[in-house]
Amino acid sequence: MNLDQLSRQTGEWLKNEGPDVDIVVSSRMRLARNLEAYPFPSRFTPEQRKEAASYLEEVLTHLDDTPPLTYFPLLGLSEVDRLVLVERHLISKEHAEGDAERGVAVSDNESIAIMVNEEDHLRMQVFHSGLRLAEAWNVMNRLDDAISAKVQYAFSPEFGYLSACPTNVGTGLRASVMLHLPALALTGQTESFFRSVNRINLAVRGLYGEGTEAMGNLFQVSNQVSLGKSEEEIIDNLSSAVPQIVLYERKAREHLAERRRDQLEDRVCRALGMLQSARTMNSGETLELLSHVRLGINLGVIQDVEIGVINQLFVQTLPGHLQKLNGKVLDPADRDVHRAKFIREALRGS
Amino acid sequence: MNLDQLSRQTGEWLKNEGPDVDIVVSSRMRLARNLEAYPFPSRFTPEQRKEAASYLEEVLTHLDDTPPLTYFPLLGLSEVDRLVLVERHLISKEHAEGDAERGVAVSDNESIAIMVNEEDHLRMQVFHSGLRLAEAWNVMNRLDDAISAKVQYAFSPEFGYLSACPTNVGTGLRASVMLHLPALALTGQTESFFRSVNRINLAVRGLYGEGTEAMGNLFQVSNQVSLGKSEEEIIDNLSSAVPQIVLYERKAREHLAERRRDQLEDRVCRALGMLQSARTMNSGETLELLSHVRLGINLGVIQDVEIGVINQLFVQTLPGHLQKLNGKVLDPADRDVHRAKFIREALRGS
Numbered sequence: 001m002n003l004d005q006l007s008r009q010t011g012e013w014l015k016n017e018g019p020d021v022d023i024v025v026s027s028r029m030r031l032a033r034n035l036e037a038y039p040f041p042s043r044f045t046p047e048q049r050k051e052a053a054s055y056l057e058e059v060l061t062h063l064d065d066t067p068p069l070t071y072f073p074l075l076g077l078s079e080v081d082r083l084v085l086v087e088r089h090l091i092s093k094e095h096a097e098g099d100a101e102r103g104v105a106v107s108d109n110e111s112i113a114i115m116v117n118e119e120d121h122l123r124m125q126v127f128h129s130g131l132r133l134a135e136a137w138n139v140m141n142r143l144d145d146a147i148s149a150k151v152q153y154a155f156s157p158e159f160g161y162l163s164a165c166p167t168n169v170g171t172g173l174r175a176s177v178m179l180h181l182p183a184l185a186l187t188g189q190t191e192s193f194f195r196s197v198n199r200i201n202l203a204v205r206g207l208y209g210e211g212t213e214a215m216g217n218l219f220q221v222s223n224q225v226s227l228g229k230s231e232e233e234i235i236d237n238l239s240s241a242v243p244q245i246v247l248y249e250r251k252a253r254e255h256l257a258e259r260r261r262d263q264l265e266d267r268v269c270r271a272l273g274m275l276q277s278a279r280t281m282n283s284g285e286t287l288e289l290l291s292h293v294r295l296g297i298n299l300g301v302i303q304d305v306e307i308g309v310i311n312q313l314f315v316q317t318l319p320g321h322l323q324k325l326n327g328k329v330l331d332p333a334d335r336d337v338h339r340a341k342f343i344r345e346a347l348r349g350s
Numbered sequence: 351m352n353l354d355q356l357s358r359q360t361g362e363w364l365k366n367e368g369p370d371v372d373i374v375v376s377s378r379m380r381l382a383r384n385l386e387a388y389p390f391p392s393r394f395t396p397e398q399r400k401e402a403a404s405y406l407e408e409v410l411t412h413l414d415d416t417p418p419l420t421y422f423p424l425l426g427l428s429e430v431d432r433l434v435l436v437e438r439h440l441i442s443k444e445h446a447e448g449d450a451e452r453g454v455a456v457s458d459n460e461s462i463a464i465m466v467n468e469e470d471h472l473r474m475q476v477f478h479s480g481l482r483l484a485e486a487w488n489v490m491n492r493l494d495d496a497i498s499a500k501v502q503y504a505f506s507p508e509f510g511y512l513s514a515c516p517t518n519v520g521t522g523l524r525a526s527v528m529l530h531l532p533a534l535a536l537t538g539q540t541e542s543f544f545r546s547v548n549r550i551n552l553a554v555r556g557l558y559g560e561g562t563e564a565m566g567n568l569f570q571v572s573n574q575v576s577l578g579k580s581e582e583e584i585i586d587n588l589s590s591a592v593p594q595i596v597l598y599e600r601k602a603r604e605h606l607a608e609r610r611r612d613q614l615e616d617r618v619c620r621a622l623g624m625l626q627s628a629r630t631m632n633s634g635e636t637l638e639l640l641s642h643v644r645l646g647i648n649l650g651v652i653q654d655v656e657i658g659v660i661n662q663l664f665v666q667t668l669p670g671h672l673q674k675l676n677g678k679v680l681d682p683a684d685r686d687v688h689r690a691k692f693i694r695e696a697l698r699g700s
Binding site for chain 2: 262263265266269270272273274276277278279280333337340
């Protein structure tokens, strides 16, 4: 597995399999863990950082009962390669920006990604396509067991697993789902959705985490805190909220399909027409149009385009992937031209 | 020749033949004439109006040395049929709105159209595709001779041909060209074009005459007055101005094609993509998009669409034609849906 292969494949989170996948694109578990033997990464000496990175690379590439993981050290990776990892949700933006020893261990299908020396020594992620929080948690649990069989975690009988960030102390667990909510957006209900979700102590973020605005009507919904709650409580809280959100989006889709059919078809077909014909297109417009086309496919308005092609385009038209797939660094204006060409060719082939 | 056939054929003014036709869509001559034996139409008694209409119908359908003309009396014509005649530039809006005896005599190829009992007893029009003012004038001259061989015009040795409208007294001639100026619009030069044209005593109007805004970047440029000028002066004045305008538009097109190629291609290809994919579209957007596609064809950016198809769509997507071709009256929302469908099918067949 190398970055070239990675950038061409469909990540687990976009596989379009599993329950309610037309709305719940993917489910994710993230666990923060630290080693007892080292200070938190922000307090590392250069030697400790290097030593911890080597140690963890060795551990993660030799786990028992775990799909084989490929370790990518970030030192020496180009900006484009780092962007590719961020765009695939395998590492955080902050992790990409650091220049000291750090890395990420990734399973071949990208359902497991473990950041080394980010804010914590270990940030473990498990992805599943569709609404499969319980399954993702089971995989995470086994992964946690496999790692803890090899290393000694920093753990306090009083607080639980220790973490560099107070919101992660306790179970260190963040559970989240990536939702595609185009009908709520088209019917002007996004704001009220935000308010409802915050009221039940869940956080909403855009496609690429905190501070990023909603792109392509894709939203991440996750628990806010992990301290004082058990893993089961965290997962149950999210698991019981998601079907409600799914129901709202589904009702909005039905409303559009039944009461505003002409406008829906127009919006969706124009979006596809734009993607098939534009000669230059920026990321924001691309995500917006892909969102409409995805809705159109899911509602049966568009029948001759595979949803897999659209899901792939959500990632492969982002700046990092676009440059990686073109094999060269491009300035923004060139990127927009290449992006439009890439989309036209992908849709022609579909 | 009936209105059904008329609505399906390509009018002379959209034939896309003749010099500079990529910019000068058509050339038009219009002559106002009145009969000595009757007062101007605004002063008709009901009996005189009826009598004059019958008399002129008889005259116009039996002219010598003139292509055969079909006479359409407007009384009894539906609103849709009247709209069709207006949209084809065969009658004026004012003519369409009247309810007393009036009509229009039209040649099979629509190069000749003579309104009876509009503001004047006779409003004769000759159309030619492309920049062919002299040819249009020759046809008009022969038509005028053929009519004056049968009727006695109202003529004053002092003022020339008398007309109900002071701006038409004298020769009664209005010469005009229909220009397609999308590159001036895309480069923001439309305003300065308007000012220059007014400075040399020419008038600029939109696609459908005075008071209508520029639709589809189509503009009519004509002489302002006919009193005190000979026919030759009027035609020379316009004939010498048009090549300048053509030059400006051509330079703007070259600028777009050479310096802003990416944006030009994007604009043009998106326009075509929109027309091919939209499910509902109003007249204004349609004309704007057709204008870009026409530019794209003329600049070689679009190669698989016939310009004839686009020219036809300029007229056949207008409300009257759309309803005529669908064989039923449609409300605006339905029209927009039918228009989009009509365009998709026309482009698929091209």
